[in-house]
Amino acid sequence: MPVKSELLYEGKAKRVYRTGDPDRYLVEFKDDATAFDGLKKGTIARKGEINARLSALFFQVLSRRGVPTHFIEQTGPRELLVRAVEIIPVEVVARNIAAGSLAKRLGLAEGTPLKRPVLEFYYKSDALHDPMINNYHIAALELATDTQIKEMESYAWKVNELLTEFLQPADLVLVDFKLEFGLFHGHVLLADEISPDTCRFWDGTSGEKLDKDRFRRDLGGVEDAYEEVLSRVEKLLQ
């Protein structure tokens, strides 16, 4: 078992620990939830475990289908062993259906299918409130090279295709999601997490929201929604 050493970083949803191996970190998923740029705070029971498990499963599905990820193995109920990467401070958001900030930005009713899927970049900076940026801003700020931008774009599209298809038999619609990438010995890897905190999942039949929007918008049934996504994904993999 890898040894949990110094706490490197505590974020809003996870703790990152060094291990004996400088190339590997342990990520511990917390039950803490925040929204609206940190203004709303709360706890979602069992979220840490569910998001760790879902991330592990999604990363495995993606690695097997050719997307390089930071995931090595799950080492505890809420703990993943991952490759230690230098996070590229750019959040990559892919969207299939208008929801959240996109619906507001473009004046579309939430739920409007997009005629073409959308990819967006946000500058991961709490101080600047994660502003939307484009590839030129990324280049001007030297946040990533042109090649790295292209790789992130193409991995994000691949994740969108693969997860959309993977989730379809579970009657889960992948509305949108946020990815983070990192550099591992010069290579771009998919990092961070993939969970109801970072994706919008809607029930394909009822349209019910099964993700963090239940917390953001006080819709109730938050824990049940997270559990439901996990149980459907686990069934897919049986």
Add this chain to the structure above:
Amino acid sequence: MPVKSELLYEGKAKRVYRTGDPDRYLVEFKDDATAFDGLKKGTIARKGEINARLSALFFQVLSRRGVPTHFIEQTGPRELLVRAVEIIPVEVVARNIAAGSLAKRLGLAEGTPLKRPVLEFYYKSDALHDPMINNYHIAALELATDTQIKEMESYAWKVNELLTEFLQPADLVLVDFKLEFGLFHGHVLLADEISPDTCRFWDGTSGEKLDKDRFRRDLGGVEDAYEEVLSRVEKLLQ
């Protein structure tokens, strides 16, 4: 002389009139100035004349160097005859130095030269407050085709190169500017205006602002700044 017929559209800075020819409009430049999404209103003496003249001169410079524009001829002190286009509702902004909203967005001090010039798209929609968008949003909303987006990008870069070079002997630094394009019988043309209302011009020696920021930020000497730009540009063309 073309006949000024029905007023087609009155905007914040100009009036657009039909003429006897359905392919041609007359654009009348007003002295009215607005800023901050219409919250700040005022008048800038002689602005209509200066911006009409400067636009005419800039459009001529650009057409001669291969950028197709809507400009036909100047028909009065504040009036241009132009090709009647269907405006693509996307504002294209090019930037060489951080200023205004970009400085704020990226947390850069105003005046920081960008390591790479930046191009941005904004959705021209008063109701939505002109949100920043990217090429995927444009495609999803069908605001322009992929080819049209590429053409707007490449014309914007060309305008940036040409005007930067053109203004250099007048000791005017082209900090950033906003362009609008339109469709004329299926072809993309540069339209609207190019003036101190839509560009940031800084004096190359003193750094003094010679553009609408003097109005936005109550710096005084607004009219003088507009006159100064016109007189320097006219000298360049003598």
